[in-house]
Amino acid sequence: MNTSQEKMPARKRRSLETRKRLLEAGRAQFIESGFQKTTISQIIKRANTGYGTAYVHFNGKDDLLIHLMEEVMVQFYEIAELPFTPKSREEANIMIEKQAGLFLEMAHEERQMMQVIEEAIRLSDEVNRKWKEIRERFIKGIEQDIRYSQAHGLARTDVNPYLIAQGWFFANEMYLWEIVKNEDGYPVQEIARNLTAMYTGGLYT
Known part of the structure; x- marks a missing residue:
């Protein structure tokens, strides 16, 4: 974790970490399954986060x-x-x-x-x-x-x-x-x- 993240409020830091996990999970799932066959549910499960939390960051897989x-x-x-x-x-x-x-x-x-x-x-x-x-x-x-x-x-x-x-x-x-x-x-x-x-x-x- 870099110094700027350490200085962030814990809630903001967790939010950034969740967003990063979703993006990493999305990249891995898209590469594995292709765009059409990938679902947002697969990405959320792979990122180990909740639906409500995921939709705070992204509107869907597109x-x-x-x-x-x-x-x-x-x-x-x-x-x-x-x-x-x-x-x-x-x-x-x-x-x-x-x-x-x-x-x-x-x-x-x-x-x-x-x-x-x-x-x-x-x-x-x-x-x-x-x-x-x-x-x-x-x-x-x-x-x-x-x-x-x-x-x-x-x-x-x-x-x-x-x-x-x-x-x-x-x-x-x-x-x-x-x-x-x-x-x-x-x-x-x-x-x-x-x-x-x-x-x-x-x-x-």
């Missing part, structure tokens, strides 16, 4: 999965939001390829949880809406990087940065799900290199 999604996405956001201030086309290419590679590697590392998320996106309107919010955050970040490159004379200015950002993210997203479903036999770095060549070849001057 809500709990969304919180797990947010935890997983923190790692993806850290990669997507790496500083991007290239001074040349060559430097931009190196940075973009590295970022794409790290993004797809993370999909591979988080494959089990991402499989659950992919299933939930198809089956739950609530989770699907959350994924669209997550997707938009990535696209906005890419758009910002493109605007930087345009402003510094590195990228074409005759194209819409938001539409280009959408296309770049959707291409990465397609390979992300193929990696998650283990449907593509190509190494991650080869995928990143070819994707980057296509993207930067069309955008950077």
Whole structure:
């Protein structure tokens, strides 16, 4: 237990511990059974807590999965939001390829949880809406990087940065799900290199 938790009132500390148990139980149960077959009852039993207590923290399994999604996405956001201030086309290419590679590697590392998320996106309107919010955050970040490159004379200015950002993210997203479903036999770095060549070849001057 860290120092900040030790200083918390006992009731607040117990609440945080219960929430943590529910999230850990949820992650384990989702990975074991998949999204559709998992029930909130299984999660509550696995967390060794009561129904009333569990529903203080989460509205149901969809809500709990969304919180797990947010935890997983923190790692993806850290990669997507790496500083991007290239001074040349060559430097931009190196940075973009590295970022794409790290993004797809993370999909591979988080494959089990991402499989659950992919299933939930198809089956739950609530989770699907959350994924669209997550997707938009990535696209906005890419758009910002493109605007930087345009402003510094590195990228074409005759194209819409938001539409280009959408296309770049959707291409990465397609390979992300193929990696998650283990449907593509190509190494991650080869995928990143070819994707980057296509993207930067069309955008950077």
